[in-house]
Amino acid sequence: MTVYPLVFEPIFKRRIWGGRRLASILAKTLPADQPIGESWEIADLENDQSVVAVGPERGKTLAQLVAQWGDELIGRAPLVDGRFPLLIKFLDARDTLSVQVHPDRAMAARRGGAVRIKNEAWYVIDADDDAFIYRGVKSGVDADALRRSIDRGDIESVLIKVPARRGHCFYLPSGTVHALGAGVTVAEVQTPSDVTYRMFDFNRVDEATGKQRELHVEEALACACFDPVPPEAESPQHLASVWTSVTSLVRSESFVIERVRMVDGVEQEIPYAEMVIWMVLEGYGTIACDGLPKPLEFTVGNTLLLPAGLKNGRVRANENCMWLEVSVPIESSLTGFDRPEREKPQSSSSTGGYVDLNVPQRSGPSTGGGD
Numbered sequence: 001m002t003v004y005p006l007v008f009e010p011i012f013k014r015r016i017w018g019g020r021r022l023a024s025i026l027a028k029t030l031p032a033d034q035p036i037g038e039s040w041e042i043a044d045l046e047n048d049q050s051v052v053a054v055g056p057e058r059g060k061t062l063a064q065l066v067a068q069w070g071d072e073l074i075g076r077a078p079l080v081d082g083r084f085p086l087l088i089k090f091l092d093a094r095d096t097l098s099v100q101v102h103p104d105r106a107m108a109a110r111r112g113g114a115v116r117i118k119n120e121a122w123y124v125i126d127a128d129d130d131a132f133i134y135r136g137v138k139s140g141v142d143a144d145a146l147r148r149s150i151d152r153g154d155i156e157s158v159l160i161k162v163p164a165r166r167g168h169c170f171y172l173p174s175g176t177v178h179a180l181g182a183g184v185t186v187a188e189v190q191t192p193s194d195v196t197y198r199m200f201d202f203n204r205v206d207e208a209t210g211k212q213r214e215l216h217v218e219e220a221l222a223c224a225c226f227d228p229v230p231p232e233a234e235s236p237q238h239l240a241s242v243w244t245s246v247t248s249l250v251r252s253e254s255f256v257i258e259r260v261r262m263v264d265g266v267e268q269e270i271p272y273a274e275m276v277i278w279m280v281l282e283g284y285g286t287i288a289c290d291g292l293p294k295p296l297e298f299t300v301g302n303t304l305l306l307p308a309g310l311k312n313g314r315v316r317a318n319e320n321c322m323w324l325e326v327s328v329p330i331e332s333s334l335t336g337f338d339r340p341e342r343e344k345p346q347s348s349s350s351t352g353g354y355v356d357l358n359v360p361q362r363s364g365p366s367t368g369g370g371d
Helices: 021-026 062-069 105-111 143-152 217-223
Strands: 011-019 036-042 087-093 099-101 120-127 132-137 159-163 169-172 178-180 184-190 197-200 237-240 244-251 256-262 267-269 276-282 284-288 296-299 303-306 314-317 321-327
Touching (some): 011 087, 021 036, 021 184, 036 303, 087 276, 099 217, 105 217, 120 244, 120 256, 132 169, 143 217, 169 244, 197 217, 276 296
Antiparallel strands (some): 036 087, 087 184, 099 178, 099 197, 120 169, 132 178, 237 244, 244 256, 256 321, 267 314, 276 303, 276 321, 284 296, 284 314
16 A cells, blocks of 8 residues: 545635635635635545545545555544544635634533534734734633623623734634634634534624524533633744744644745655645645655645655655645654755656646535534
């Protein structure tokens, strides 16, 4: 069995707050005449399965490959209730999302089933000049004060409003009261859960249904956290060489996010002993490895899953590249792994064409779910 980097068909989600920026910023081919809020890049949930887009395993679901490839795919990363441990998305907020909370560990234990702990992080890809997010509640606000603000309709008065600028990264552990502000496009990394408890939705009416969306105030208050986000989760560390730089953005119990930049013309080994995910935000390049007859070309808007068992992998930047690198924190050779010496630019040793990532893209359900 020879594994290779996986690219999946995006699953597009219509959202009341969504827009069309995923087309202009990330070159996504969106369904016509719909406000698309989310592009699910890697998903292994009850009602949403990523499907392989290219290569020998084209058409298979992520769940099928987890079962088929096993440790060659996920390495030592633990499954979550038998599922792939991460859910990877791009989000486009034309309007501000609902003020919401995700289930904490206690709520997940009480409810069970599809209610799982949901930790997440946002990396800001693009933002309007006055863009912001809400993250957490102000000092001194407790559950009673939060409930009163909901009843009054001025919940914003008790929330911490944070400017959102391109390149910012925010960690949102389960229980954090939060909302993504209007005019922000983000890459979202989270645990495999799609349960959201809305506590306030600005009295909006969904044109698709003619009704306001359901609120879950009691559930939200039951798992809301009133402590600040631990600062150690966001302690940037920067490593740089002549040709490549790596910036640590988030380190949490569920995932690690780093930003990688590679200079045009550089080609080097892919050294990882565990699986990693690349969310490509700038430039384009290629990956060559055993199991692929031709190098795999990647560009802005692509998300790649690099299996733990990848053999003889090499990446080449065909122009200045930047991607988010996502991994699962485990005790393995990935932890503290010394990256290889950065190589000087060299000509690619491959010849011939590339695997085409301009693949059919499918749309998810037109109503319900999500934020």
